[in-house]
Amino acid sequence: MTMNFESIIYETDGPLAWITLNRPxxxxxxxxxxxxxxxxxxxxxxxxxxxxxxxxKGAGRAFSSGFxxxxxxxxxxxxxxxxxxxxxxLQNDFDMIMRFWDSPKPTIAAVHTYCLGGALELAMACxxxxxxxxxxFGEPEVTxxxxxxxxxxPYVCGPKRAKExxxxxxxxxxxxxxxxxxxxxxxxxxxxxEKRARQMAMDIARNDxxxxxxxxxxxxxxxxxxxxxxxxxxxxxxxxxxxxxxxxESREFNEILKKEGAKAAIDWRERKLGYVGQxxxxxxx
Numbered sequence: 001m002t003m004n005f006e007s008i009i010y011e012t013d014g015p016l017a018w019i020t021l022n023r024p025x026x027x028x029x030x031x032x033x034x035x036x037x038x039x040x041x042x043x044x045x046x047x048x049x050x051x052x053x054x055x056x057k058g059a060g061r062a063f064s065s066g067f068x069x070x071x072x073x074x075x076x077x078x079x080x081x082x083x084x085x086x087x088x089x090l091q092n093d094f095d096m097i098m099r100f101w102d103s104p105k106p107t108i109a110a111v112h113t114y115c116l117g118g119a120l121e122l123a124m125a126c127x128x129x130x131x132x133x134x135x136x137f138g139e140p141e142v143t144x145x146x147x148x149x150x151x152x153x154p155y156v157c158g159p160k161r162a163k164e165x166x167x168x169x170x171x172x173x174x175x176x177x178x179x180x181x182x183x184x185x186x187x188x189x190x191x192x193x194e195k196r197a198r199q200m201a202m203d204i205a206r207n208d209x210x211x212x213x214x215x216x217x218x219x220x221x222x223x224x225x226x227x228x229x230x231x232x233x234x235x236x237x238x239x240x241x242x243x244x245x246x247x248x249e250s251r252e253f254n255e256i257l258k259k260e261g262a263k264a265a266i267d268w269r270e271r272k273l274g275y276v277g278q279x280x281x282x283x284x285x
Contacts, residue, residue, distance in 0.1 A: 003044075005037040009059070010044060015052040015205040016198065017045040024060025030118050031068040032089060035096045042099045052209055053201040054103065056126060057110040057194065063135070066117025067093065069144070069257070083244050090149060090243065093118065094236050097150040100125040101220070104213045106204050110197035111135050112190055116171050121150040124183065127216065130197050131175040132190035137183060138171025143266060144257070145250045147239030151232055155223060157181040 003010040009020040019041045021028035028034075045051045058064050077085065100107045100122060109123040112132035120137055123129045131137075141148055153162040161181050165173065175187040188196045204212060249269070257265040 005041065007031070007034040008037045008041060010041045012048065012051060015050060016201050017041075017048065017051045017054045019045075019054065019056050021056070021058040021064050024058075026068070027062045027065035027114060028058045028060065028119070029065050029068040030093075030122075031070065032092070035092055039096050039099060042103065045105065046103065052105060052205040052212075054100075054105055054107045055110060055197050055201055056100070056107065056122070057197070058112065062114040063109075063111035063123070064116070064119030065114050066119045067149070069262070086243055087240050090236065090240055093149045094232075097122050097125045098232075101152075104216070106201075106212060106216060108197050108201055110193050111184075112193055117141060118149055120183075121148065121152055124152045124156050125150065128200060129184040130186045130188060130193065130200065131178060131184040132193045133175050133187055134190050135175045135178075136171065137173040137175075137178045138169070139166055140169040140171040142167065143169040144262070145242070145253060147235075147242035149236065149239055151235035151239075155228060157183055 001012045004022075007021070007023050009018075009022050011018040011020070019038065021030070021034065023029060023031070023034065042054070045054050097118070100109075106128070107126040109126040109129045111119075111123050111129060112135050115123055115131070115135055115137050117139055120139055139148060139153065148166065153166060156162075157165075164170075173183075175184065178184045179187045186196065186200075253265050253269060256268050
């Protein structure tokens with residue numbers, strides 16, 4: 001059965017539910033419509049007793065470039081209204097990502113080409129991530145003066161590596177390095193990505209489902225004992241603080257971003273810091 005939402009495609013195939021991010025013209029950037037569609041698709045998968053495993057993938061040239069950079073709020077809003085709209089949007093983004101972590105049914109992300117920012121957080125929230133060899137990973141939020149919505153990175157690859165990735169904003173992490181650091185489970189040829197995801201899902205689906213769900217819950221509980229949820233909520237509050245705090249640098253950066261695009265804004269900052277012509281980003285892997 002196939003169901004088209006505005007920004008995703010939801011399909012069932014026996015015990016598997018496939019959710020496809022479907023904004024290929026925008027590299028599947030995650031906007032508020034997609035957030036709501038993903039929540040609705042997860043609800044549908046949970047209510048279907050035949051579905052045992054959920055697979056998330058992207059249509060077109062990439063898994064996803066991350067959250068859409070379009071600002072929250074509507075034209076004509078006051079500053080206070082814009083702030084409240086932004087807080088609500090970030091909370092909603094966080095809740096959507098954690099749906100995949102909290103899902104009683106196992107979740108698998110099959111990622112290719114680009115898996116950046118919020119898309120990487122979404123992939124890390126899935127129980128298993130399989131990557132095409134062509135994929136590049138990163139959380140470049142600090143480059144844009146933003147914070148991380150779901151601070152899962154330290155729990156996935158440890159605080160030292162999380163700090164390297166998050167503080168540098170490097171978005172050129174190779175699949176091989178992501179596998180070595182525990183961000184992904186398997187790296188495969190891009191042509192075999194969906195086939196390998198399906199095999200992994202069927203390996204899970206053929207097991208006793210009560211045992212699978214309770215085992216997943218037990219693993220997740222090991223994080224909760226360390227108060228991961230409290231830490232994630234606090235990190236979200238800090239993300240909101242970053243987003244609503246305006247400095248002279250962030251104001252000028254955002255003006256250039258709106259008028260001329262991301263590359264022009266980044267080039268402006270690097271000229272200001274005297275980095276023009278220097279090697280700034282390097283591939284890790």
